[in-house]
Amino acid sequence: MGVDQNSSRHVFEDLPDGGRVVLDRDDASDTASIRTIRSHMRDIEASFRQGNFSAPGLVHARDVPGAAVMSRKRSVIVYAVEDRPRGAELRIRTSDPAVIVAVHEFLAFQRTDHRASGHEAH
Secondary structure, eight states: OOOOOGGGGEEEEEEETTTEEEEEOTTTTOHHHHHHHHHHHHHHHHHHHTTTHHHHHHHHOOOOOHHHHHTTTTTOOOEEEEEEEEEEEEEEEEOOHHHHHHHHHHHHHHHHHHHHHHHHTO
C-alpha cells in the first residue's frame, strides 16, 4: 500500500447497493502519503474492475471471502474512486443481490482483519 497503516484510517462500509472502502491519512499535511493513498486506490479500482483480487489475497495471505463471486460477476459491478481531503474512497456498486452479499462478505472480512471501522462515525 505504501503508507503507514498505523497512522492512517480504513473504513469498510456496507451499503444497500454494495459498499465502500475509505483510506485516509491521519496527518493532513502529509501530502506525499495522501498522493500514495490516492494512487493505491486507483490501482485497486483497476484490478478489481478486471476481476483481479490478488492484492487482497496477498495482503491477507488467504482467499478473501466474497472475492471469487466479485471476480466472476465483475461485469455487473461498478467501481469508482473519489479523492478525499486526506486520501481516497473506492465505491463499489451493483444491483445483483448475490454480488451485494459477496461485497458485504468481502468488506466484513476486511473490517475484521484490519480491525477497522464499518462506518466513518465510529
